[in-house]
Amino acid sequence: MKNMKVPLLDLGIQLAGLREKMVAAVTEVIDSTCYIMGPKVEALEEEVARYCGSPFGIGVASGTDALLASLMALGVGPGDLVLTTPYSFFATMGAVLRLGARPLFVDIDPVSYNIDPVALEQALAEDPARTARIKVVLPVHLYGQCADMAAIMKVADHYTIPVLEDAAQAIGAACPMVENGRVVWRRAGSIGVAGCFSFFPSKNLGGVGDGGMITCQDPQLTEKIKIIRVHGGAPKYHHGVVGGNFRLDPIQAAVLSVKLPELDGWHQARRDNAALYNRLFDEVGLAGDQLTLPIAVYRDSPREAGAYPDYHIYNQYVLRVKNREKLMAFMANAGIGVEIYYPIPLHRQQCLAGYGYERVSYPESERAARETMALPIYPELTDAMQEYVVDRIAAFYADPTNREM
Numbered sequence: 001m002k003n004m005k006v007p008l009l010d011l012g013i014q015l016a017g018l019r020e021k022m023v024a025a026v027t028e029v030i031d032s033t034c035y036i037m038g039p040k041v042e043a044l045e046e047e048v049a050r051y052c053g054s055p056f057g058i059g060v061a062s063g064t065d066a067l068l069a070s071l072m073a074l075g076v077g078p079g080d081l082v083l084t085t086p087y088s089f090f091a092t093m094g095a096v097l098r099l100g101a102r103p104l105f106v107d108i109d110p111v112s113y114n115i116d117p118v119a120l121e122q123a124l125a126e127d128p129a130r131t132a133r134i135k136v137v138l139p140v141h142l143y144g145q146c147a148d149m150a151a152i153m154k155v156a157d158h159y160t161i162p163v164l165e166d167a168a169q170a171i172g173a174a175c176p177m178v179e180n181g182r183v184v185w186r187r188a189g190s191i192g193v194a195g196c197f198s199f200f201p202s203k204n205l206g207g208v209g210d211g212g213m214i215t216c217q218d219p220q221l222t223e224k225i226k227i228i229r230v231h232g233g234a235p236k237y238h239h240g241v242v243g244g245n246f247r248l249d250p251i252q253a254a255v256l257s258v259k260l261p262e263l264d265g266w267h268q269a270r271r272d273n274a275a276l277y278n279r280l281f282d283e284v285g286l287a288g289d290q291l292t293l294p295i296a297v298y299r300d301s302p303r304e305a306g307a308y309p310d311y312h313i314y315n316q317y318v319l320r321v322k323n324r325e326k327l328m329a330f331m332a333n334a335g336i337g338v339e340i341y342y343p344i345p346l347h348r349q350q351c352l353a354g355y356g357y358e359r360v361s362y363p364e365s366e367r368a369a370r371e372t373m374a375l376p377i378y379p380e381l382t383d384a385m386q387e388y389v390v391d392r393i394a395a396f397y398a399d400p401t402n403r404e405m
């Protein structure tokens with residue numbers, strides 16, 4: 001097979017198709033002289049809230065600020081615990097620590113990489129005094145697939161702890177919930193009390209810089225977050241609480257409004273790419289549930305097959321692989337971009353040294369950090385590129401020594 005370059009992500013193709021509209025939208029902001037908040041931000045808030053099926057949207061400066069402002073509004077502070085996953089991007093935990101609170105971790109499910117709802121239930125039942133300190137349950141919809149929200153909401157409701165969704169990687173992902181005895185599909189960020197989104201350029205909906213959004217179910221919490229977004233000033237210059245500058249840039253909002261109508265098409269293209277990888281790995285005998293083989297990522301559309309539990313938007317397509325470091329060097333040499341999300345689980349991060357997390361272990365998170373590798377999955381990837389990627393992985397594992405751990 002002919003050598004080619006396959007980058008992990010290529011934003012240039014998407015840009016080419018939308019460049020004119022994006023430049024026009026940005027120019028409009030510049031010419032308006034309205035550079036803070038204003039109609040572009042309000043329009044995007046309304047559009048994203050509608051897209052997610054949530055009543056309110058609050059534009060913020062990043063996914064990180066979405067988490068921070070939401071946790072502040074939920075009253076998280078020193079002495080509090082936030083129940084979350086140890087296998088996520090650092091921002092999930094960083095927002096908790098910046099408020100003087102501590103993460104209480106629950107291990108992940110090894111197939112979805114999302115927080116294990118059974119372990120979550122056990123953690124809440126284990127120690128009532130500790131559970132009383134848990135202010136928020138913070139699941140992450142990792143790689144674009146919803147955590148098991150039906151189970152998580154049930155347990156959190158039982159303990160009356162609010163659920164904040166870290167949906168930074170999962171805008172438009174959906175999962176089944178049971179409401180009044182029937183199954184309804186709900187989008188990420190519209191299930192818990194609020195959802196946090198990131199428009200970092202590599203997310204499925206990315207800006208031309210940083211940006212974020214909070215979707216919220218509750219009008220009072222929405223109002224609180226909006227006040228916290230502007231230093232806690234309400235009215236202006238009267239500060240009942242301490243907030244920050246968490247505002248979304250209208251230039252980003254203008255660009256994102258141009259891109260949002262394309263989002264479902266991009267999701268579908270990523271899903272098609274994932275299905276093609278799965279098929280190609282099957283064909284070369286490399287897909288399986290056992291770790292003798294790289295594991296292709298799960299499940300398909302609920303619209304096509306009722307048995308499948310979610311609508312995955314594939315922000316990442318992640319395999320478990322044997323001999324990862326050697327394979328990564330092999331792939332780099334073949335001109336293919338691969339990446340590890342994430343090589344160190346949160347409870348092993350150095351900034352937690354001395355907090356007592358050395359004594360705990362979350363085996364599935366630690367194993368995922370050791371074994372996983374993401375492949376290019378962006379919408380414009382061609383079939384030939386994917387065939388090349390799979391061909392190279394097959395070539396690597398054709399050497400039997402590479403199949404050993």
Ligand SMILES: *Cc1c(COP(=O)(O)O)cnc(C)c1O
Binds near residue numbers: 092168197200211
């Ligand atoms: C990207 C991301 C964030 C942070 O978003 P930024 O916009 O980069 O601040 C938070 N949580 C998760 C899971 C993410 O992937």
